[in-house]
Amino acid sequence: MTSPEAPYGRGAFGNPRAVAGLAARIDEAARSLGRPATFMEVCGTHTNAIAAAGLRRLLPRSIRLIAGPGCPVCVTPVGYVDRAEALARRPGIIVCTFGDMLRVPSSTGSLERVRAEGGDVRVVYSPRDAVDMARQNPSRRVVFLGVGFETTVPTVAAALDEAEATAVSNFLILSGHKVMPPPLRALASDPEVAVDGLLCPGHVSVITGWRAFAFLPEDYGLAAVVVGFTPTDVMRGVLDLVRQMAEGRPEVVNLYSRVVTADGNTRAKALVERYFTPEDQIWRGFGAIPASGLGLRPEFAHRDASLIEVDVCDPVEPEGCRCGEVLKGSINPPECPLFGRECTHESPVGACMVSSEGTCAAWYRHERFSQGGAP
Ligand code: SF4
Structure with a gap:
């Protein structure tokens, strides 16, 4: 109803x-x-x-x-960051990312550390910046880290559109894009997650309706x-x-009718559908969720950086970090023993403390002294 x-x-x-x-x-x-x-x-x-x-x-x-799982960087699994690091270590590849991903812990470090060790990792402010970088570096492949929900994917699709139209063949995507309804179904059907109602995501709803x-x-x-x-x-x-x-x-x-309609932005959805197709994705804290991600369509395999062979180990989560439980709403950040002690915004242990959208970062910045957080 x-x-x-x-x-x-x-x-x-x-x-x-x-x-x-x-x-x-x-x-x-x-x-x-x-x-x-x-x-x-x-x-x-x-x-x-x-x-x-x-x-x-x-x-x-x-x-x-x-x-819940509302921060795209936070729900991105360690294995994705490991793969991005491995790509950044390859001499012929430039990895482009939004700044939030730089400090997200991988199994062995972070993209920031790879950059310090000589890997080519560059921060961009839009996917189109990465297309420009590909144009300026024709002898190298430029891989954009596609991390985000329904709100971000249209901008990546627009960049792909530009690369296709202008024959920028060395622009690729490592797609970790995710869509929101499948994890909400997973939460709603999980008897351990006792939720009575949801504040649906406002930005995502602008696109999805x-x-x-x-x-x-x-x-x-x-x-x-x-x-x-x-x-x-x-x-x-x-x-x-x-x-x-x-x-x-x-x-x-x-209650957000000033920008949200029943069916959302149909042009943006059509653009996304041109390049992406639903695929199973791993969410931190949830594991694999069927059809919860967007992978490149087979006809755009030439732009799919997940097909580049790299050596990656089995992913290792940061020791003691309880991000998975935070993302399912099972605990609040102060219930993690590392919160505000070993794990701070200045020296984060887990992804939820790294991203500006992360729950642990929000509690650390605004609520740690009022809600029983660490001193
Ligand atoms: S406080 Fe830090 S270690 Fe604990 S769950 Fe949050 S990000 Fe992970």
């Missing part, structure tokens, strides 16, 4: 008085539930917005907000709401999730 209309008025986004008013309404609505409720956000930007605004502290104790999440209420009886990123947006979302539970009518409510 779905409802495209927001039941609350617009305006006052990020207004502290509006946030306080919504907190009071959530408190009142939560009392009518008669039991605690747990809601999960699955977008790194939501995780940061919630932590930065201290929204958890404004909610009644009976309402728990937890983070809110209808992509209709399976949450229809197949799993979960409340769902698509929201933006201001404190007011998030609090309105939480209030709606409580309302859906109280009324016993789970649905997808779109």
Whole structure:
């Protein structure tokens, strides 16, 4: 069941008085539930917005907000980073990446360390920068690390489009792209993950449309709401999730209608479909999830860096790191013994502390002194 209309008025986004008013309404609505409720956000930007605004502290104790697999760098498995490192060590290859990937731990180090040891790893700000680099280095292959969700993939597809149209044959992709619905199905059907509702990912929904999440209420009886990123947006979302539970009518409510439609960006989706096809992918903390990733179509095998043969060992996770449990919402970061001690944003042990979108990084920056984190 779905409802495209927001039941609350617009305006006052990020207004502290509006946030306080919504907190009071959530408190009142939560009392009518008669039991605690747990809601999960699955977008790194939501995780940061919630932590930065201290929204958890404004909610009644009976309402728990937890983070799920919303950070693309964090869910990228060690084996992917190992392969990227092996490519960067090859003399004829330049590896291009967004900056977040540089410090993500591999089995033996990181891309940053490979670069320090002479590997050619370069930070770019868009996939098209990597196409330009390929043009400027015709004797070498330029491999762009494709890490991201539905929001990022269209920009990679656009870069592929440009490379095809202008015959830049040495531009390749190592695709670790992932799509959000399959892991949400995995979470919804996992009896150990007791979630009552989801704050659906706002940016992803711009591309997919809110209808992509209709399976949450229809197949799993979960409340769902698509929201933006201001404190007011998030609090309105939480209030709606409580309302859906109280009324016993789970649905997808779109409270981000200023940018999210039912079917999303159909042009972007068509561009992605031209180059990519669903494939099984490994998610940190989840393992392999069927059809949860996007690999290059066979007709673009000449641009597929996963087909370049390299020696990689069996992946090794950082010792003691509990990122997998953080990504499934099983624990909050302060429950990891390394949080704020051996593992800090300045000296991260795991991927969830490295990425600016990571849950551990968000808690470390904003909540470690208020929520029982390390001193
Ligand atoms: S605090 Fe550090 S070591 Fe612990 S789960 Fe988070 S990233 Fe991993």
